[in-house]
Amino acid sequence: MNLRFDDSSITVAIVGCGGFIGSHLLDAVLERTRWRVFGVDLDFYRLQHRLNHERCEFLCADLADPAVVERIAQFPLVVNLAAICTPSRYMGEACEVIRSNYDHPATLATACARSGSWLVHFSTSEIYGRTLPDSGELIEDETPAVFGPVAASRWSYATAKLLAERFIAGLPGLKWTVVRPFNFVGPYMDFMPGVDGEGIPRVLANFSTALLRGEPLKLVNGGKAKRCFTSVHDAVDFLFALFAAGSGLPDAGSETAVNIGSKTAPGVFSQAFNVGNQENEVSIAELAGKMRTIFAKVRGVDVSTLPEPQIVSGEEYYGVGYDDSMRRMPSVAKAERLLGFKARIPLDVALEESLSWFVGHYDTGASS
Numbered sequence: 001m002n003l004r005f006d007d008s009s010i011t012v013a014i015v016g017c018g019g020f021i022g023s024h025l026l027d028a029v030l031e032r033t034r035w036r037v038f039g040v041d042l043d044f045y046r047l048q049h050r051l052n053h054e055r056c057e058f059l060c061a062d063l064a065d066p067a068v069v070e071r072i073a074q075f076p077l078v079v080n081l082a083a084i085c086t087p088s089r090y091m092g093e094a095c096e097v098i099r100s101n102y103d104h105p106a107t108l109a110t111a112c113a114r115s116g117s118w119l120v121h122f123s124t125s126e127i128y129g130r131t132l133p134d135s136g137e138l139i140e141d142e143t144p145a146v147f148g149p150v151a152a153s154r155w156s157y158a159t160a161k162l163l164a165e166r167f168i169a170g171l172p173g174l175k176w177t178v179v180r181p182f183n184f185v186g187p188y189m190d191f192m193p194g195v196d197g198e199g200i201p202r203v204l205a206n207f208s209t210a211l212l213r214g215e216p217l218k219l220v221n222g223g224k225a226k227r228c229f230t231s232v233h234d235a236v237d238f239l240f241a242l243f244a245a246g247s248g249l250p251d252a253g254s255e256t257a258v259n260i261g262s263k264t265a266p267g268v269f270s271q272a273f274n275v276g277n278q279e280n281e282v283s284i285a286e287l288a289g290k291m292r293t294i295f296a297k298v299r300g301v302d303v304s305t306l307p308e309p310q311i312v313s314g315e316e317y318y319g320v321g322y323d324d325s326m327r328r329m330p331s332v333a334k335a336e337r338l339l340g341f342k343a344r345i346p347l348d349v350a351l352e353e354s355l356s357w358f359v360g361h362y363d364t365g366a367s368s
């Protein structure tokens with residue numbers, strides 16, 4: 001496979017192109033390469049500025065449609081970002097969540113195996129399961145996963161993602177790489193409830209919405225769970241390091257693709273990678289504190305004028321079936337070893353960029 005960035009004959013298929021990560025990846029592909037993009041999504045409202053771009057073709061379609069899957073699999077590189085991935089939906093819509101995170105990826109993977117496309121599939125750090133407050137680094141090919149009971153339907157997402165990974169890894173002939181994101185943040189993430197979406201968005205948009213509306217930030221079960229928040233720009237840099245490393249390497253299953261120092265290391269195919277920033281670990285309560293301070297700076301107000309955060313129970317906030325993992329610290333050694341990649345953007349910088357965008361985008365009077 002030769003994926004030179006200056007080769008204008010290459011088209012990358014980005015599935016879920018209209019979403020948070022997809023919109024950043026699209027911009028980066030157009031800026032850093034001469035590739036064309038075949039973008040698929042249910043909706044492209046975030047991409048108004050790109051809709052007429054000469055190197056883009058957008059297909060507004062559902063990945064559940066087999067004809068759409070066949071079209072996608074015609075391209076040499078397929079990045080699959082399509083998913084239902086907001087925690088509030090894991091409880092009430094378990095079957096839809098499983099279809100989206102297992103059935104659709106499995107069908108797409110099967111088509112890619114037939115056509116020979118390289119499938120870069122987005123999984124999740126949730127596949128490490130119900131981690132504890134003292135859980136150590138989560139290592140891609142070593143850490144065992146323990147999940148909550150079936151009655152805790154929050155795990156519908158993680159178990160579907162894990163099964164999709166197992167399916168992909170077991171599929172003969174498929175050239176694949178799995179990405180496990182650790183809480184990416186940045187502009188364009190999710191929605192503002194009642195403005196351009198309904199329900200409960202992920203924590204960044206959730207807290208940003210509350211700050212803009214002058215409401216208290218809700219700390220589910222005290223906000224004790226810890227996460228390593230990672231700038232979406234680092235995530236895009238990871239993907240470019242991956243594309244570069246995958247270019248010119250032998251096909252799937254190769255165990256001798258890359259020589260690093262005196263060691264022979266496996267290549268980037270048939271591998272799962274954590275993508276996260278160890279330096280950016282905070283509890284959700286600490287995240288709330290940082291976001292209040294940064295929001296006050298962005299708006300030029302005194303932080304003491306903002307409402308204090310409020311503690312709520314998980315079931316009260318998300319409904320029956322809520323559960324959580326308490327700490328998610330990625331091992332980043334594999335991405336560093338095989339790709340020379342390390343996330344660099346500090347949390348405060350990522351949060352200020354995200355909040356500035358959120359305020360600029362939604363503070364039009366329509367938000368209240």
Ligand SMILES: NC(=O)c1ccc[n+]([C@@H]2O[C@H](COP(=O)([O-])OP(=O)(O)OC[C@H]3O[C@@H](n4cnc5c(N)ncnc54)[C@H](O)[C@@H]3O)[C@@H](O)[C@H]2O)c1
Nearest residue numbers: 016018019020021041042062063082083085122124183184
């Ligand atoms: N953002 C993160 O921090 C994070 C963390 C863990 C995992 N992930 C994974 O990364 C991927 C992308 O996440 P994101 O944050 O960009 O999410 P997102 O919700 O912003 O984007 C997903 C996109 O997929 C589209 N989509 C959903 N179902 C579809 C279907 N049936 N057909 C076509 N399009 C469909 C949605 O319309 C949406 O635009 C997902 O697989 C998600 O599970 C992301």
